[in-house]
Amino acid sequence: MTTIDVKPNPVRTSANRMKLGVFALNIDGGCTLTNAPERHRAADWAGSLEVARAADRAGFEMLLPVGRWRGYGGLSNPMGESFETYTWAAGLASVTDQIALFTTSHLPTVNPVFAAKQAVTIDHISNGRFGLNLICGWFEAEMRMFSGSMMEHDTRYDYADEWLDIVRKAWSEKETFTVDGKFFNATDVFAQPKPLNRPFLMNAGGSPRGKRFCAANCDAAFLILKYMDGPEAVRAQIRSYRDLAAEYGRDIQVWCYAYVVQKDTLAEAEDYLDYYVNRMGNDIACDNVTREIGIQSGMFASTEDALRSRFHFKAGFAGLPLVGTPDMIAQELNRYSDLGLDGVCLTWLDYKSGIADFVADVLPLMETSGLRAPFGGGRRLGVAEEVYA
Numbered sequence: 015m016t017t018i019d020v021k022p023n024p025v026r027t028s029a030n031r032m033k034l035g036v037f038a039l040n041i042d043g044g045c046t047l048t049n050a051p052e053r054h055r056a057a058d059w060a061g062s063l064e065v066a067r068a069a070d071r072a073g074f075e076m077l078l079p080v081g082r083w084r085g086y087g088g089l090s091n092p093m094g095e096s097f098e099t100y101t102w103a104a105g106l107a108s109v110t111d112q113i114a115l116f117t118t119s120h121l122p123t124v125n126p127v128f129a130a131k132q133a134v135t136i137d138h139i140s141n142g143r144f145g146l147n148l149i150c151g152w153f154e155a156e157m158r159m160f161s162g163s164m165m166e167h168d169t170r171y172d173y174a175d176e177w178l179d180i181v182r183k184a185w186s187e188k189e190t191f192t193v194d195g196k197f198f199n200a201t202d203v204f205a206q207p208k209p210l211n212r213p214f215l216m217n218a219g220g221s222p223r224g225k226r227f228c229a230a231n232c233d234a235a236f237l238i239l240k241y242m243d244g245p246e247a248v249r250a251q252i253r254s255y256r257d258l259a260a261e262y263g264r265d266i267q268v269w270c271y272a273y274v275v276q277k278d279t280l281a282e283a284e285d286y287l288d289y290y291v292n293r294m295g296n297d298i299a300c301d302n303v304t305r306e307i308g309i310q311s312g313m314f315a316s317t318e319d320a321l322r323s324r325f326h327f328k329a330g331f332a333g334l335p336l337v338g339t340p341d342m343i344a345q346e347l348n349r350y351s352d353l354g355l356d357g358v359c360l361t362w363l364d365y366k367s368g369i370a371d372f373v374a375d376v377l378p379l380m381e382t383s384g385l386r387a388p389f390g391g392g393r394r395l396g397v398a399e400e401v402y403a
């Protein structure tokens with residue numbers, strides 16, 4: 015008989031007060047909208063491996079890709095080249111040891127029976143380190159590539175409810191099952207094997223309907239923090255997800271993503287930011303993104319609200335700015351932990367040098383301040399893993 019060495023999924027079990035991930039390693043430009051030549055290149059697989067392994071070795075909890083099917087235009091066409099996220103996670107699962115591998119799945123692009131099987135495959139390759147970021151689509155040109163149209167906003171979440179119900183059944187039902195739904199008809203669905211650990215579910219809905227979907231179903235909410243509105247707005251934003259989850263009798267982690275510009279002095283960091291955002295920024299791509307996000311999603315109250323974030327969109331897709339010296343960055347992370355944040359996925363202009371500098375200089379400060387336990391293969395376990403019987 016073969017014994018399987020099931021590992022804990024660190025996103026669920028880590029006791030670190032600020033968990034860490036790497037976001038957008040699978041797409042051109044990462045999260046930046048810039049023409050700067052040193053921007054991340056998706057097709058540099060060797061470079062991506064280097065970054066993924068560095069995160070794994072440093073004890074980061076999550077590798078999270080962006081789900082993207084076309085770029086935003088302008089000279090560098092940010093996100094124009096990207097890798098599909100299930101196969102990306104499967105590839106990285108076999109060359110990493112402890113980090114969780116996520117897919118970011120546009121639910122309207124993939125049949126749930128098929129997706130459940132892909133998820134189980136990654137879960138087994140990684141010995142239980144799989145996570146699924148559920149997204150419904152907002153970029154119309156992209157969604158039209160699959161069905162010629164995009165569903166109306168709230169209908170996308172009705173579809174997501176049905177999609178997820180089928181996936182959960184495929185992961186857990188011992189017998190075959192039949193679906194006669196509004197969106198899916200499936201007869202005698204058979205799905206084996208089952209996942210080793212219950213896959214960790216995440217979602218980034220910001221609209222009232224999206225937040226409800228997230229709170230009712232997911233283990234983590236993934237946010238663009240409203241940091242421009244001040245700390246109390248951030249605290250309230252984070253709390254609103256926890257309160258909503260509590261209505262469903264659930265507990266939920268809250269994560270965001272951040273762009274890191276780390277230098278020896280604040281002046282150097284700000285100059286570098288000015289270089290790649292103002293002098294080399296891709297304004298055409300920024301126009302397209304902010305217009306589309308303002309119109310098609312509930313992430314921002316209006317197109318005007320999205321426009322307010324222009325600088326930050328070019329710097330790191332409106333993620334949290336972590337700009338300055340290692341000490342300043344570590345302090346910011348402490349501050350956001352105090353505001354209720356559980357985890358942050360990091361992005362850089364140049365991921366390879368970025369993660370090396372972060373691990374060398376910021377991570378030790380996070381450990382000294384108690385935000386994270388030192389990682390030496392001996393992770394402190396917090397929450398018990400949930401294993402399917």
Ligand SMILES: Cc1cc2nc3c(=O)[nH]c(=O)nc-3n(C[C@H](O)[C@H](O)[C@H](O)COP(=O)(O)O)c2cc1C
Binds near residue numbers: 223225236271
């Ligand atoms: C932190 C964060 C990350 C996201 N990542 C992606 C992504 O990788 N691909 C994508 O198409 N949409 C992504 N989105 C968009 C959301 O999936 C969602 O479509 C958007 O928030 C609109 O939903 P809503 O109207 O319920 O807010 C992201 C949103 C946020 C806030």
